Amino acid sequence: LEIFYEYAVDLIKKEEAYVCDCDPELWRNEYKVLSKPCPCRDLSVHENLARWEKMLDGTYPEKGAAVRIKTGMDDPDPAMRDHVILRISEAEHPRVGNRYRVWPMLEYSWGIDDHELGISHIIRGKDLVKEGKIEQHIWRIYGWAEPELIYYGRLKFKDATLSKSRARRKILSGEYTGWKDPRTWSLQSLEHRGIHPDALRKATLDLGLSLNDITFSMKAVYSENRKIRDSDAPRAFFVESPVWISVSDLPNGMDVAEAPIHPDYPDRGTREIPLPRENEHLDIGIPTRDFKRIANGELFRLKDLANCRMNKETNPSARFESFDVEEILDKEGQIIHWVPKGNSIPVELTMVDGSIVEGVGEPSIADLDVGTFLQFERVGFAKIYEKNDVINLAFAHK
Known part of the structure; x- marks a missing residue:
């Protein structure tokens, strides 16, 4: 503060x-x-x-006096007329307590700081144009080199609520779990979900700098994140609130299903999904929405396993029909993901709105490390952040 005081004098x-x-x-x-x-x-200067x-010694009370810079009382913009640059405030400061009572206004402190720190470019929102003009006034008094001022329009997020003060209140109240809670939209929360910094950087740079207000969708960030992370993301099956059905007539000796770790990179091999059977029946979980869409007697395919025919007349069940993928494609049948009941892994998926989706995952996810960014097929990308009796993941995006 002493530097600001020296310049004030x-x-x-x-x-x-x-x-x-x-x-x-x-x-x-x-x-x-x-x-x-x-x-x-x-x-006079003396007075x-x-x-x-x-002002410094306490003779003037709070709001009793202020330092004004002579920007001109005839300026066309009333907001620019002899603007206050220092004022008295007796509120206790969180760091220095009541040591000081005269404080610089934002635009005055910026004007001094930007010179003292050798700033060459200043990028800020167009709502701070007035502050920039006051800075320029100070620079021109001293004949200082002027940094380049670059303004941009408001950036509005149509699918995210950005408010640090609001998020902080909800964290303190216990409504949010912390700064990693996806509803804060903090950088910590984006990292927690597996959003790569370069995805955020690329999507932001693509906007450019314009004085026009821009409505921005997080879909642009998700698109860039997908480009960056998709190739390294292993695949897995996850079924939310599964409907359990019993599959009969699977060929003898069929103990595992093999699914690609990544469909675009066959050289990475396959993941094995054990098929534990009881009384020659394989119990599996399928998504509720798929179960509702498949009609009784309809042919459908369990992805990376087999074609089956649905039976809804008694207990939900299905009967093995064939392995031929072309058969289901020719008939435009549904291809759905699934999880074996006998060795399924409990999973909790934290969604962007903070809700928890419970379900089961295939056994292979138990071998993945905390921090792994993966894709649940037909669900979306997610990042493992905790592994105990339940595997916890944060949903990233589709």
Whole structure:
């Protein structure tokens, strides 16, 4: 703060600033609105320096005086007329307590900081154009090199709510689990879900800088993330709230199903899904929505296993028909994912809205490490963040 104080004194000595003790409302209505200088503006340097000391030593109460910079009372923009650059505040500061009582305004501190730190480019929202003009006024008083000011329009997220203060309140209240909660939309939460930093960076850079307001969808980030992470993401089956059906007539000796670890990279091999049978029947779980769509007697395919015919007349069941993929494709039959009941893994999937989807996963996911980014086929991408009796994942996107 001492640096800001030194510049304040220097600006007063240069007669570029003055201490105003007018009532703020009176100043606004009688001087600012009417473009008239107040009596304080023409006081001597000596009187202004004396007033400055009174601001520091407590003679002036809070709101009793402020330092104004002479941006001009005839400026066409009323907001620019002799703007306040330092004011008195007796609120306790979280770091320095009550050590200081005179504090710089944002645009004044920026103007000094940007020079002292050697900033060359300033990128900020167009709602801060006024602040930029006040900075420029300070720079020109001293003849400093001026950083390039670049403004951009408001960025509105149509499918995300970004509010740090709101998220913090909900974390403190216990409604959110912490900054990794997907509803905070914090960088921590995006990392927790497996969003690669380069995906966010690329989607943002593609927007460019424009003064026009932009409505942005997180789908752009998800698209970039898919490009970056898809090739490394192993595949697996996950079934939410499964409907359990019994499959009969599977050929003898068929103990495992083999599914590709990644369909685009056959050289990576396959994952084995054991097929534990009881009384020659294989109990499997299939998605409820698929069970409802498949009619009684309809031919469908269990992905990477076999073609079966549905039986809904008694207990839900299915009968093995064939292995031929072309048969189901020719008939435009449904191909669905599934999980064997005997060795299924309990899974909890945290969705973007914070809800928990419970289900079961295939046995192979038990061998994946915490931090693995995978794709649940026909469900979406997710990242494993905890493994105990239940495997916990955070949903990333489709």
